[in-house]
Amino acid sequence: MDALSLHNPVFATYAQAASVMILKAVGMSWLTVIRMMQVGGGFRAPEDLRATPLNPVPRPGQLAPDERVERIRRIHLNDLENLPFFLVAGLLYVFSSPSLRVARWLFWSYVVTRLAHFVAYLTAQAHDVRAALWTVGSLILIYMAIASLAAALIQ
Amino acid sequence: MDALSLHNPVFATYAQAASVMILKAVGMSWLTVIRMMQVGGGFRAPEDLRATPLNPVPRPGQLAPDERVERIRRIHLNDLENLPFFLVAGLLYVFSSPSLRVARWLFWSYVVTRLAHFVAYLTAQAHDVRAALWTVGSLILIYMAIASLAAALIQ
Amino acid sequence: MDALSLHNPVFATYAQAASVMILKAVGMSWLTVIRMMQVGGGFRAPEDLRATPLNPVPRPGQLAPDERVERIRRIHLNDLENLPFFLVAGLLYVFSSPSLRVARWLFWSYVVTRLAHFVAYLTAQAHDVRAALWTVGSLILIYMAIASLAAALIQ
Numbered sequence: 071m072d073a074l075s076l077h078n079p080v081f082a083t084y085a086q087a088a089s090v091m092i093l094k095a096v097g098m099s100w101l102t103v104i105r106m107m108q109v110g111g112g113f114r115a116p117e118d119l120r121a122t123p124l125n126p127v128p129r130p131g132q133l134a135p136d137e138r139v140e141r142i143r144r145i146h147l148n149d150l151e152n153l154p155f156f157l158v159a160g161l162l163y164v165f166s167s168p169s170l171r172v173a174r175w176l177f178w179s180y181v182v183t184r185l186a187h188f189v190a191y192l193t194a195q196a197h198d199v200r201a202a203l204w205t206v207g208s209l210i211l212i213y214m215a216i217a218s219l220a221a222a223l224i225q
Numbered sequence: 226m227d228a229l230s231l232h233n234p235v236f237a238t239y240a241q242a243a244s245v246m247i248l249k250a251v252g253m254s255w256l257t258v259i260r261m262m263q264v265g266g267g268f269r270a271p272e273d274l275r276a277t278p279l280n281p282v283p284r285p286g287q288l289a290p291d292e293r294v295e296r297i298r299r300i301h302l303n304d305l306e307n308l309p310f311f312l313v314a315g316l317l318y319v320f321s322s323p324s325l326r327v328a329r330w331l332f333w334s335y336v337v338t339r340l341a342h343f344v345a346y347l348t349a350q351a352h353d354v355r356a357a358l359w360t361v362g363s364l365i366l367i368y369m370a371i372a373s374l375a376a377a378l379i380q
Numbered sequence: 381m382d383a384l385s386l387h388n389p390v391f392a393t394y395a396q397a398a399s400v401m402i403l404k405a406v407g408m409s410w411l412t413v414i415r416m417m418q419v420g421g422g423f424r425a426p427e428d429l430r431a432t433p434l435n436p437v438p439r440p441g442q443l444a445p446d447e448r449v450e451r452i453r454r455i456h457l458n459d460l461e462n463l464p465f466f467l468v469a470g471l472l473y474v475f476s477s478p479s480l481r482v483a484r485w486l487f488w489s490y491v492v493t494r495l496a497h498f499v500a501y502l503t504a505q506a507h508d509v510r511a512a513l514w515t516v517g518s519l520i521l522i523y524m525a526i527a528s529l530a531a532a533l534i535q
Contacts, residue, residue, distance in 0.1 A: 074229055074384055076320055076380040085317050089374035092310045092317075096366055099306055103356075114299055116292070117349040124353050137426070144424055146306065151409055151456065154309040154464040155402045158471075161313075162395050162402075165386055194427040198434050201413075211406055219399035225386040229384055231475055231535040240472050244529035247465045247472075251521055254461055258511075269454055271447070272504040279508050301461065309464040316468075 073165050080173045084160045087177035091153050091184065098146040105139045112139030145191045148204070149184075156180060156211055163214040166221035176210050183207045228320050235328045239315045242332035246308050246339065253301040260294045267294030300346045303359070304339075311335060311366055318369040321376035331365050338362045383475050390483045394470045397487035401463050401494065408456040415449045422449030455501045458514070459494075466490060466521055473524040476531035486520050493517045 076082045106112045111132040113119075119128045160177060168176075187203040231237045261267045266287040268274075274283045315332060323331075342358040386392045416422045421442040423429075429438045470487060478486075497513040 072227065072382065074320075076377055082377045082380050085320065085373055085377035088313060088317060089370045089377065092314045092370040093367065093374075095306075095310050096363060096370070099363060113352075115296070115346070115349070115352070115355075118352045120351050122351050122353040124356065141425070150305055150309075150460055151405075154313075154460075154467070155405050157309070157313040158398060158464075158467040159402050162398060165384075165395065191425070194425070196430050196432050197423075197425070197428045198432040200425075201434065208406060208409060212403065215399045215402040215406070218395055219403075222386055222392045222395035222399065225392050227382065229475075231532055237532045237535050240475065240528055240532035243468060243472060244525045244532065247469050247525040248522065248529075250461075250465050251518060251525070254518060268507075270451070270501070270504070270507070270510075273507045275506050277506050277508040279511065305460055305464075309468075312464070312468040 073167070074161075078164070079170050080168060081164050083170070083174050083177050084164050087181050088157050088160060090181050091156060094184065094188070095146075095149045095153050098142060098149055102139060102142045102146065105136075105142050109136045109138050112136035141192070141194075145188060148187075148191070152184070152204075152207060152211070155215075156207070159211055159214040159218065162218035162222075166217045168217065176214060180207050180210045183210075228322070229316075233319070234325050235323060236319050238325070238329050238332050239319050242336050243312050243315060245336050246311060249339065249343070250301075250304045250308050253297060253304055257294060257297045257301065260291075260297050264291045264293050267291035296347070296349075300343060303342075303346070307339070307359075307362060307366070310370075311362070314366055314369040314373065317373035317377075321372045323372065331369060335362050335365045338365075383477070388474070389480050390478060391474050393480070393484050393487050394474050397491050398467050398470060400491050401466060404494065404498070405456075405459045405463050408452060408459055412449060412452045412456065415446075415452050419446045419448050422446035451502070451504075455498060458497070458501070462494070462514075462517060462521070465525075466517070469521055469524040469528065472528035472532075476527045478527065486524060490517050490520045493520075 072078065074081055076085065107124075110125075112135065113132050116133070118125065119130065119132060121128055125132070160180075163173070163176075183203045183206040187200060187207070190200045190203055227233065229236055231240065262279075265280075267290065268287050271288070273280065274285070274287060276283055280287070315335075318328070318331075338358045338361040342355060342362070345355045345358055382388065384391055386395065417434075420435075422445065423442050426443070428435065429440070429442060431438055435442070470490075473483070473486075493513045493516040497510060497517070500510045500513055
């Protein structure tokens, strides 16, 4: 059977987890937009001070950083540092022919800890909570990359 | 037929669109370099103030942000927030066996609106133009991720 | 033979190079954590000033940028601008059926110049050294994307 086929349950699990993580990352962009509209600021481009239907009454302070927007940007950057590598490491890991049981644990633990990391960061939990949740995902990522490397080396 | 084969026209379309988007992203790095050399500044590392063949006469202000460089960096960051996820979502979407007609529309609309977003941002068009172009691409990305998730769940 | 199989030596080479690059990127996150703990600062979230087991005696300056941490963040951002695109361009390049000899040269030259770029940036070598190493990787990336585009267009 092909490794990359939705009939391979390991790949199907990967495809599910990867789709959820992609939606999560895209959601951060939308959350940034929502916060910028709520706050009426946190913009970055000078031309955003021109009056438009979405910003009818501009004011100079709109280009200043706003913590409610910056918080979402920090969460987003953390996603950019993690998710693209999970998306490719997970795909390569499928080729190492892991057991379905282990693969499911790894993929869904990654998704759950990333979503919990988001909630912890959004609600400004103590640093150590955020760090612990990030660490689980990062260790899963390292494990999958090493398993993929090993499988590719011994072929 | 294998989903991932250039003989599959949906995958071939994906491979074309993905290659163009990769070249676009890499082009942002080069555009940053070009702008930094034109401006003679916008550098970020303290060691960039040492005299070298590429920077024969350093001056302290070279580490200050320069809007002509920062604009390219903002466009680049917007790419980092979008393109890696398009690249993987598009690949997963191929496995959902979409019609070639729909897949072509989605892939090329994504490419065209991202290139238009670049032109709008580079030329400092009003925020709403940029936002509208970004929104089309983001909705395509969300649609592809949901279609991929659905296809992986029903297998 | 399937293009995407570890029995295809071009894909196996890609999988090895990709895994190493993923581990490199994840390593940047850990290096940021290590530096923040060494420095006892360079934090970004306001809640990181709360006393926790990992930060028992907070002080206000911990949120100020610290060059030893910022240097790692700049290296990391450079990875985010390059590695996700290499990971996908490399995968697409496998479908263009390159010779194993050429593919090995490209994949490993990319890995070696990226690791050398890291060392050059970490040790604050002159800008031109860093630029030269980055340029090699970027040209490899451009070559692979163009080869993939050409292969997808002529099918």
